[in-house]
Amino acid sequence: MREEDKPYVCYRQNKWLFQISPRGAEGWRGLAMWMIPLFAATAVFVAVVAKMEQSGASAAAINLTGTLPFLIGTIIWSIAMIRWMLARSEIIDTNEVMKIKREQDKARKRSGR
Numbered sequence: 001m002r003e004e005d006k007p008y009v010c011y012r013q014n015k016w017l018f019q020i021s022p023r024g025a026e027g028w029r030g031l032a033m034w035m036i037p038l039f040a041a042t043a044v045f046v047a048v049v050a051k052m053e054q055s056g057a058s059a060a061a062i063n064l065t066g067t068l069p070f071l072i073g074t075i076i077w078s079i080a081m082i083r084w085m086l087a088r089s090e091i092i093d094t095n096e097v098m099k100i101k102r103e104q105d106k107a108r109k110r111s112g113r
Contacts, residue, residue, distance in 0.1 A: 010089035020085045030088070034081040038074070045070040 007027035012018040022028045049066045 006088055006090045008085050008089040010086060010091045011094055012091055013094050020082070020089055023090075030085070034077075034084070038077055041070070041073065041077075 007023055007030055008020050009023050010018050010020045022031050049062055052062050
């Protein structure tokens, strides 16, 4: 896939700090493909917890049977989504961009004297 055809842009500051943004309709469709099932799972989770509370279940039972699996599933889903988007992203290293900008600013200051 050519860099111009990639549906996402990843602005990377270092190995662990980055921001992924959709680019164009294809990027937004891909984001929706991941977010709609997550919203559906959240709605199911809220309904299950509300039903458990109405039936008088203890907080520990709600945490073990509802919250913990939902939390683990959400973490796994998020990691999978990030990896999928990164594989389809044009990666822009902001440190490199800032280095070029600083060099240009220095050259501009030298030529202005």
